[in-house]
Amino acid sequence: MQCLLERERAKQADPAHVEAKRLREVARYHSDPESANERGRAWRVSNAEYLAEYRKRRYAENREAMYDAIKRYRAENRERVRQSHREYHSRNREQRSENHRLYREANHERLLVANRVTSKEHYRKNPNYYWHKKQKRRAVEVQATPKWADTGRMFAIKEEAKRITEETGVPHSVDHIVPLRGINAAGELIVCGLHWEGNLQVMPLVENKAKGNRWWPDMPL
Secondary structure: OHHHHHHHHHHHOOHHHHHHHHHHHHHHHHHOHHHHHHHHHHHHHHOHHHHHHHHHHHHHHOHHHHHHHHHHHHHHOHHHHHHHHHHHHHHOHHHHHHHHHHHHHHOHHHHHHHHHHHHHHHHHHOHHHHHHHHHHHHHHHHHHOOOOOOHHHHHHHHHHHHHHHHHHOOOEEEEEOOOOOEEOOOOOEEEOOOOOHHHEEEEEHHHHHHHOOOOOOOOOO
16 A cells, blocks of 8 residues: 555656646546536535635635736736626626625624725825816716706705714715616616706615616616
8 A cells, every 4th residue: 555655646746647647637528528517516516515624725825826816817817807797797786786785784884984994095195086086076967967957955855864864873875866877787888867856865875885876777687
């Protein structure tokens, strides 16, 4: 038994043997990929605990190297990564929204503190960015405001958001039900809502930020 182990170790240390073994595995896979995938799935199911422990250990031992490899890949394949994210988001829109909602509910207080700290620090370092962003947002609102909009009712909705925030201690904001500039999963502008009282609603600030301009009633899938 010891001799067999020694011979096997010697083989595994030989680059030529390792490369030949890899080529045999590749040829075997391409000869019948469906069977190979099925064998792989069956093995992963029967060794789930071992795989979970192995991945945790490998991640802990190679964290920095893995981060560097991921950063390199994303930098070298930016468009491919973006397209992959768009396709995944489009396929799993409802599940991702539900996961995000559950995560926000479970980590509500921690997220509030973290968001405040991050936002204040970013604002302190980038005042010009926020000034230009505010001016751009204001210009979009002015352009999207119809002549028949009731500014009095719109102001009352903003005051309602302020009142709920003060009474509950939970930040609320005014949201456009149909975004002023709504985009789809591919990042394409496909809807332009109006800035008027019928398109405004009061909702928690966290939910408003999560909603962004990527969701609205009756939006195309």
